Amino acid sequence: MNIVECRGLKKIYRQGRMDVPALDGVDLDIVRGDFLALAGPSGSGKTTLLNLMGGLDHASAGDVILDGQNLDALNQSELAELRLRRVGFVFQAYNLIPVLTALENVEFILLLQGLPAGERREKARAILDDVGLEGLYGRRPAELSGGQQQRVAVARAIVSEPAIVLADEPTANLDSQTGQGLLELMLEMNEKKGVTFIFSTHDRMVMDYAKRLVLLRDGKIAEDRKKAE
Amino acid sequence: MFFQLAWRNLWRNTKRTLILVTAIVIGVWSMVLLGALMRGISDQMVRNGIANLTGHIQIHRQGYRNDPVVENSILHPGKLEQALAETLPKEAHWTERARVYAVASNARHSGGITLVGIDPAREAKTSFIGSAVTEGDYLQPGNDNSIIIGYALAKKFKTETGKKLVLMALDSNGDNASRAFRITGLFRAELEATEKQFVFVNLESARNMLGLNEGISEISILLPEDSDSQAVARAIKKRLPADEPLEVTSWLDLLPFVTAVMKLYDGFIFIWFLIIFIAMGFGIVNTILMAVFERVREFGLLKALGMKPVWIVRQVLTESFLLLVVGQILGSLLGLASVALLARHGIDLSALAEGLEYVGMSRMIFPVILVKDFVMANLTVFVLGILVSLYPAVKAARFTPVEALART
Numbered sequence: 001m002n003i004v005e006c007r008g009l010k011k012i013y014r015q016g017r018m019d020v021p022a023l024d025g026v027d028l029d030i031v032r033g034d035f036l037a038l039a040g041p042s043g044s045g046k047t048t049l050l051n052l053m054g055g056l057d058h059a060s061a062g063d064v065i066l067d068g069q070n071l072d073a074l075n076q077s078e079l080a081e082l083r084l085r086r087v088g089f090v091f092q093a094y095n096l097i098p099v100l101t102a103l104e105n106v107e108f109i110l111l112l113q114g115l116p117a118g119e120r121r122e123k124a125r126a127i128l129d130d131v132g133l134e135g136l137y138g139r140r141p142a143e144l145s146g147g148q149q150q151r152v153a154v155a156r157a158i159v160s161e162p163a164i165v166l167a168d169e170p171t172a173n174l175d176s177q178t179g180q181g182l183l184e185l186m187l188e189m190n191e192k193k194g195v196t197f198i199f200s201t202h203d204r205m206v207m208d209y210a211k212r213l214v215l216l217r218d219g220k221i222a223e224d225r226k227k228a229e
Numbered sequence: 230m231f232f233q234l235a236w237r238n239l240w241r242n243t244k245r246t247l248i249l250v251t252a253i254v255i256g257v258w259s260m261v262l263l264g265a266l267m268r269g270i271s272d273q274m275v276r277n278g279i280a281n282l283t284g285h286i287q288i289h290r291q292g293y294r295n296d297p298v299v300e301n302s303i304l305h306p307g308k309l310e311q312a313l314a315e316t317l318p319k320e321a322h323w324t325e326r327a328r329v330y331a332v333a334s335n336a337r338h339s340g341g342i343t344l345v346g347i348d349p350a351r352e353a354k355t356s357f358i359g360s361a362v363t364e365g366d367y368l369q370p371g372n373d374n375s376i377i378i379g380y381a382l383a384k385k386f387k388t389e390t391g392k393k394l395v396l397m398a399l400d401s402n403g404d405n406a407s408r409a410f411r412i413t414g415l416f417r418a419e420l421e422a423t424e425k426q427f428v429f430v431n432l433e434s435a436r437n438m439l440g441l442n443e444g445i446s447e448i449s450i451l452l453p454e455d456s457d458s459q460a461v462a463r464a465i466k467k468r469l470p471a472d473e474p475l476e477v478t479s480w481l482d483l484l485p486f487v488t489a490v491m492k493l494y495d496g497f498i499f500i501w502f503l504i505i506f507i508a509m510g511f512g513i514v515n516t517i518l519m520a521v522f523e524r525v526r527e528f529g530l531l532k533a534l535g536m537k538p539v540w541i542v543r544q545v546l547t548e549s550f551l552l553l554v555v556g557q558i559l560g561s562l563l564g565l566a567s568v569a570l571l572a573r574h575g576i577d578l579s580a581l582a583e584g585l586e587y588v589g590m591s592r593m594i595f596p597v598i599l600v601k602d603f604v605m606a607n608l609t610v611f612v613l614g615i616l617v618s619l620y621p622a623v624k625a626a627r628f629t630p631v632e633a634l635a636r637t
Contacts, residue, residue, distance in 0.1 A: 056533055056630045077537055084535025091634065097527065099237035104230065111230050112535055156534075 002065075003163050003196050004030040004053050009062035011048050011219075022048040024219035026062070030164070030198065035190045037199040037210035044216040046200040047168055053198065054087045054166045055079040067163040084112055088157030088195075092169035095153035096141040102128060102148075103137035106156045113160060127155045131185055147178035151185060158189055164196045171203050183209045235547035242520070246552070249516045253556025253610065254563060256509045260606035261564025264498050265596035266576075271491045272597045277419050278484040280357040282326075282345065282427070284449035285458045286465065287483060291474040293446065299329055299401045302444035304473060309448060312468035316461065320453040324351035327435040328446040331398035333378075333428060338386045343427050344396055346435020355451045358416060358429055365390035365414035373434050376410035379424025383415050390415060396428070401440040408438045498602070502609055509610065510617045517549055517621040528625050529633025538626035545625050549618035557607050564603075568596045 009026040012019050023045045030036060030053075038046040051057040052064050055071050064071045067086055074082060083089075096105045106124040115123070128137060131151045141149050150170060157165045167186070171179035187209060189195045199206050207213055215223040239246050279285060288309065293301035303309070306325055313323055327346035332339055349368040353359025358377075359367065368375055376394055383389060390412050400406035410430060418424050436442065452461060458479035466477045481488050521528070528541060536544075575593040 051631055054533070080532065080535050080537045082535075083533065087535075089533050091530070091533075095530070097234070097530070099234065099241060100230075104233075107230070109534060112540075 001032055002029045003032040003034070003067055004028070004198075005063075005065040006049070006053070007063045007065075009049070009052060009064065010060045011045070011052060011057070012060045021219050023052070023059075026216075026219070026221055028214065028221065028224070030196065032163075032196055033190065033194050035187065035197050035209070035211040036214060037201050037207050037212070038214050038216060039201055039207050040216035040222070042202075043218075045219040046216055048219075049216070050166050050168055050198065050200045053164070054089065055083050084109070085160065086163040088160070088162040088165035090150065090153045090157050090165065090167040090170045092172045096149055096156075098141050101138050101140055102133060102144065102152045102155075105141070105152055106159050109156055109160050123159055124155075127159045128152070130189075131155045145178070146174050147181060150174065150178075150182050154182070154186060154189070158193070158195050161193075162195075164198055166198050166200075168200045169202065170199065171201070171206055176205065179203065179205060231544060231547055232551070235544060235551055238520070238524075238548055239551060242523075245516060245519070249512055249552060250556045250559070252509055252512045253553060253614075254560040256505045257557050257560025257606060257610055258563040258567070260502055260505055260610070261561060261598070261603060262567045262596070263501055264602045264606060265564070265568045265598045266571075266594065267494045267498055268599055268602060269594055269596040271487075271494045273594065274487045274490060275480070275484070278487045279451070279480055281418070281420070281423055282356050282358075282449065283480050283483050284323075284355060285452040285456065286450040286462050286477060286479050288448040288450075288465070288469075288475055288477050289446070291476050294476070294478070297328065297330065297446065299399060299439050299441065299444075299446075300403075302327070302401075302441055302446055303448070303475065304442075304444050305470075306443065306445045306448065308470045308472070309475075312465055312470070313448075313450070315468055316464040317450065318453055318456065318461075321450060321456075321461075322351065322354040323448055323450040324348050324355040325432060325445045326352075326447050326449060327432055327439060327441055327444070329398045329435075329439060331396045331428075333382075333386070334395050334397070335386050335388055335393065337388070340385070342382070342396075342425075344398060344435060345427055345429050346432040346439075347429055348432050352429075355449055357418060361416035361418060362414040363417050365412070367414055368429060368431055370431065372413065372431055373437075374409070374411050375413040375434075376428055376430050377414035377416055378412055378428045379421075379426075380415050380417055381421045381424035382426075382428070383412070385425060388412060394428070396430075396438070398439060400438070401444075406438050406440070408434075410434075502606065506609060506613050510613060513549065513552070513614055514617045514620060517545065517618050518624070520548070521545060521621045521625045524625075525628055525633045528628050529630045532628065533630040533634065541626040542619075542622040545622035546615060546618055549615060549622075553611050553614040557610055561603070561607060564606075565598070568598050571596050 006026050006028040009023050011023040012021050026049060038049060040046055052059050053066065059072065069082065071079065097108065100108060103124050106127060107120045110120040110123060125137060128134065131154055133148060133151055136148065171182060174182065183206060186197055190197055199210065201207060212226045214221055290301050290303045325348055329344050331342055331344040333342045349370060362377055368377060378394065388394065392412050393409050394412055395407060395409045397405060397407040452458060459481065462477045462479045469475050531541060572595050575595045578592050578594060
């Protein structure tokens with residue numbers, strides 16, 4: 001079953017007096033449980049496509065249907081609600097709220113969702129254990145390494161069991177060993193819990209880990225290939 | 230956790246937060262203290278005015294206030310007792326007086342004064358004079374020749390207790406009436422002008438001298454603290470006998486200068502509050518705005534995670550709320566402590582004594598804090614502080630996640 005459907009997706013940015021097309025007619029279906037990488041040179045539209053799929057931006061034309069919901073029909077408040085419950089995010093940098101601890105950062109999503117304190121704490125601890133951060137609950141981001149911070153971000157992204165997790169260049173600021181560790185973790189979450197991951201990446205290692213690779217060029221899909229099992 | 234998040238965000242830039250909190254502390258402190266000082270000054274002027282024979286309410290024959298002569302006396306004061314008994318609160322006191330302008334003279338000096346004939350027992354409960362005699366004796370009923378004068382008048386006349394003082398005034402027939410009195414006591418008053426102006430004799434002595442029979446110039450009423458003088462005055466007026474044209478006046482009309490000064494001080498307090506707040510308001514907006522712009526990416530992240538714009542507004546307002554509460558608590562405590570300290574010792578303005586007397590003020594100023602002033606100062610700061618914080622809060626909520634996260 002498709003978790004994300006993109007139909008004729010276009011996005012045009014206005015820069016001064018010029019219209020700059022970032023996406024120029026993208027059709028893409030993503031199945032539940034996919035571990036997919038969007039790759040391509042800078043300016044190919046990877047991040048734009050990711051933002052549209054996550055409801056962070058509106059398309060200029062075309063539709064994005066996420067878990068059966070057409071995002072174009074939603075206002076800002078409804079999009080925020082959708083992101084809260086259906087989408088997890090892992091960004092390249094500045095993922096965490098600096099004044100909250102690792103546990104509190106993960107709890108924050110559950111707080112926004114209205115879960116009671118006890119339940120929040122329990123879930124947050126469990127997911128931090130799953131991502132290998134047992135015992136580091138009370139550390140603030142400044143007291144964690146880059147890799148640990150990204151693990152907390154992954155934990156926060158999956159704690160509420162979203163439909164998809166969108167990761168924009170998650171390994172860009174990490175060394176290769178740490179980056180690999182992070183990818184292993186996300187793959188494990190994908191295989192154990194069936195979490196759908198969609199990456200935007202330049203990183204060869206991420207492309208190698210991905211089970212499906214979608215190459216973008218000049219705002220269009222140039223290639224879409226599934227890796228052999 | 231929202232409160233925790235807001236509190237921790239405040240201390241991300243400790244110096245900046247401390248500077249803003251200090252500004253709020255100083256603002257609230259000055260509002261509380263200055264308000265208390267102004268209130269103390271106007272309160273004192275009112276008390277001095279009321280204690281200085283005015284009382285809260287006076288009853289006169291119509292025309293007396295414009296022309297305070299014997300002809301404008303209340304002829305049958307006994308008929309008023311019923312009205313007073315029916316309308317005055319239990320703890321109120323009243324007294325009758327005969328009061329005329331007169332000339333006092335002795336071998337060394339003569340000058341204009343106000344002769345006040347009093348019922349000593351009633352007067353002691355109604356005005357300052359009962360406890361003001363510090364040398365010699367207060368008037369006793371039946372002391373026909375006794376007179377008590379102020380220290381300053383005694384000094385001016387170079388006289389003392391035991392000596393004679395001759396008073397001259399126009400009587401009820403329009404003739405000159407004069408009589409010699411023996412000084413039996415000297416009194417001290419808050420204001421030197423009071424000591425120089427008033428001399429007191431028994432009511433009967435004054436009546437005999439002025440040919441008043443049972444007439445009096447005025448009834449003065451002292452009400453309990455915080456009474457509504459105007460309401461009581463209206464109630465008395467309704468019950469006055471109709472056979473004499475009488476008027477009932479509260480101190481608000483009897484002391485127009487004091488009333489005007491009180492209104493002036495209310496205006497000063499308002500303007501001071503406004504100035505303080507404008508200065509503080511700019512500081513609050515500027516600081517919160519700086520904090521918001523420093524955290525653009527963080528707000529982008531929060532929005533991306535699904536935090537609704539109204540929650541972001543709430544988050545920023547919560548930070549302002551905490552800032553204001555901390556500043557207000559500290560500023561209020563400082564204000565209350567300053568007021569408590571000054572209320573014990575007062576502020577000595579002896580150097581300005583002559584000028585102060587002119588406006589009915591004493592040399593020592595004691596601050597008075599009213600709950601309404603205290604609440605008003607804090608409420609003003611709090612409400613306006615939250616209002617000015619709306620601009621940066623809405624600004625934070627308007628960042629789109631895409632634009633915000635794209636910033637470095």
